[in-house]
Amino acid sequence: MCELLAMSANVPTDIVFSFTGLVERGGVTGPHVDGWGITFYEGKGSRTFKDAAPSSQSHIAQLIKSYPIKSEVVISHIRQANRGQVSLENTHPFTRELWGRYWSYAHNGQLSDYQTMLATKRFQPVGETDSEMAFCWILEAIANEFGAIPPVDMQPVFEYIAQLAQQIRDKGIFNLIISDGDYLMCFCSNNLSYITRRAPFGSAKLLDTDVVIDFDKETTPNDVVSIIATRPLTNNENWHVMQSGEWKLFRLGEIITEGGSTELCAS
Amino acid sequence: MCELLAMSANVPTDIVFSFTGLVERGGVTGPHVDGWGITFYEGKGSRTFKDAAPSSQSHIAQLIKSYPIKSEVVISHIRQANRGQVSLENTHPFTRELWGRYWSYAHNGQLSDYQTMLATKRFQPVGETDSEMAFCWILEAIANEFGAIPPVDMQPVFEYIAQLAQQIRDKGIFNLIISDGDYLMCFCSNNLSYITRRAPFGSAKLLDTDVVIDFDKETTPNDVVSIIATRPLTNNENWHVMQSGEWKLFRLGEIITEGGSTELCAS
Numbered sequence: 001m002c003e004l005l006a007m008s009a010n011v012p013t014d015i016v017f018s019f020t021g022l023v024e025r026g027g028v029t030g031p032h033v034d035g036w037g038i039t040f041y042e043g044k045g046s047r048t049f050k051d052a053a054p055s056s057q058s059h060i061a062q063l064i065k066s067y068p069i070k071s072e073v074v075i076s077h078i079r080q081a082n083r084g085q086v087s088l089e090n091t092h093p094f095t096r097e098l099w100g101r102y103w104s105y106a107h108n109g110q111l112s113d114y115q116t117m118l119a120t121k122r123f124q125p126v127g128e129t130d131s132e133m134a135f136c137w138i139l140e141a142i143a144n145e146f147g148a149i150p151p152v153d154m155q156p157v158f159e160y161i162a163q164l165a166q167q168i169r170d171k172g173i174f175n176l177i178i179s180d181g182d183y184l185m186c187f188c189s190n191n192l193s194y195i196t197r198r199a200p201f202g203s204a205k206l207l208d209t210d211v212v213i214d215f216d217k218e219t220t221p222n223d224v225v226s227i228i229a230t231r232p233l234t235n236n237e238n239w240h241v242m243q244s245g246e247w248k249l250f251r252l253g254e255i256i257t258e259g260g261s262t263e264l265c266a267s
Numbered sequence: 268m269c270e271l272l273a274m275s276a277n278v279p280t281d282i283v284f285s286f287t288g289l290v291e292r293g294g295v296t297g298p299h300v301d302g303w304g305i306t307f308y309e310g311k312g313s314r315t316f317k318d319a320a321p322s323s324q325s326h327i328a329q330l331i332k333s334y335p336i337k338s339e340v341v342i343s344h345i346r347q348a349n350r351g352q353v354s355l356e357n358t359h360p361f362t363r364e365l366w367g368r369y370w371s372y373a374h375n376g377q378l379s380d381y382q383t384m385l386a387t388k389r390f391q392p393v394g395e396t397d398s399e400m401a402f403c404w405i406l407e408a409i410a411n412e413f414g415a416i417p418p419v420d421m422q423p424v425f426e427y428i429a430q431l432a433q434q435i436r437d438k439g440i441f442n443l444i445i446s447d448g449d450y451l452m453c454f455c456s457n458n459l460s461y462i463t464r465r466a467p468f469g470s471a472k473l474l475d476t477d478v479v480i481d482f483d484k485e486t487t488p489n490d491v492v493s494i495i496a497t498r499p500l501t502n503n504e505n506w507h508v509m510q511s512g513e514w515k516l517f518r519l520g521e522i523i524t525e526g527g528s529t530e531l532c533a534s
Contacts, residue, residue, distance in 0.1 A: 044356040044393050045358065045393065063326070087310055087312055089311040101393060121415060122389070124367035125367060
């Protein structure tokens with residue numbers, strides 16, 4: 001499996017603290033040594049840093065830990081390969097352009113017997129992972145559903161993505177993070193937690209390495225920052241553990257809509 | 268204007284030497300301070316490092332200079348903004364997926380009265396540059412011309428791109444670098460030079476900073492490496508200065524086809 005990390009914030013915020021915890025799971029406190037990646041949105045632009053090397057040993061991960069990039073939406077992933085070899089083209093997050101926006105995506109889980117269902121024409125995978133096939137299929141489906149120009153209100157697009165995620169879950173485990181740079185959506189198949197930090201801010205201590213941060217010194221009273229991760233990253237805060245089939249749509253740090261229930265989505 | 272740099276090689280090769288010269292032009296020996304980017308292909312995968320900060324002062328450019336990434340195809344660009352603000356979404360190289368390959372592209376020049384001609388549907392620009400519009404238009408045109416599955420022999424695709432580049436040149440200056448990760452094509456509108464290095468290798472001295480390299484120590488006798496740049500990067504080698512309208516298609520370091528003439532393409 002893999003580990004996911006994502007952030008939605010109402011002010012450009014760096015993710016150095018959370019990323020520092022995550023990369024330990026790429027070879028030190030966790031077995032996810034088959035590459036890693038992180039996508040930062042800055043305005044309409046985005047940039048992705050990737051490496052097929054384990055995150056705990058990666059020069060580029062060291063840069064990300066030491067050079068704060070401020071962003072309102074971030075998606076990161078560390079990989080333990082199941083489908084597809086260890087190589088750059090199989091490393092998440094994946095990015096494609098649709099409707100003049102960069103869409104980014106990362107997946108934790110494993111699918112079976114998915115090739116026929118997930119075949120696409122317009123968006124095609126470059127690598128061999130089930131994850132990238134599912135991403136291409138989702139984009140093709142929303143392009144077909146909503147046409148050449150997206151709706152002004154993007155919520156229906158993400159509600160449709162939640163329906164698609166439910167369908168993909170018939171093929172296996174599908175924990176999903178997806179963003180168009182403005183909205184950030186997460187869908188829980190079996191392992192996803194989140195926390196929303198806002199004033200009054202306290203201090204937090206990473207689970208995976210001996211680092212403590214006092215958010216009160218790093219923030220202003222109006223900051224709202226949500227972090228989503230496969231497993232909680234800190235051991236002194238209350239993370240919300242998501243249920244199977246549950247999804248949340250974040251924008252500017254806040255949950256703006258949500259759905260799913262264990263009844264609907266028993267796995 | 269901007270400065271372009273690209274490499275095609277028959278073995279994974281690092282571009283640290285050439286990039287070290289290029290970044291000096293981003294604020295020290297040249298005025299190109301409005302961001303920079305570099306795309307490395309590694310197998311079918313690619314990764315792009317970008318920054319809206321001047322390359323000569325960029326932490327990320329420092330990493331690229333100190334951490335050799337070996338690649339067979341590289342495209343880099345440092346920007347002096349004319350159309351579009353200084354921001355990440357306007358920073359080259361641009362990347363899109365077509366036919367299950369990542370296409371990357373950078374442009375030097377400036378177009379006028381291009382909006383109607385370069386309007387697209389499937390591939391849409393995220394930023395505001397004439398350059399990204401032209402890239403989207405080229406991809407849309409080759410997708411329309413060659414259909415859902417690309418030809419096994421990709422040469423006709425690049426010959427068609429050369430025709431498209433000639434058309435774009437009617438709207439202004441259009442020096443182009445484009446690659447699908449295997450082939451690397453350059454089209455000269457007014458400023459492009461290249462050099463192919465092969466055994467016996469000698470030493471080379473950068474024009475823009477006091478760095479000398481002895482390629483004989485860095486290579487094997489079978490290595491073939493071509494470098495393309497807006498202006499020659501070294502002062503003790505014979506660079507080929509391209510003519511207006513001339514284009515070259517490289518693969519594994521060698522020119523495999525070429526075209527254009529000053530008669531056809533007087534600017």
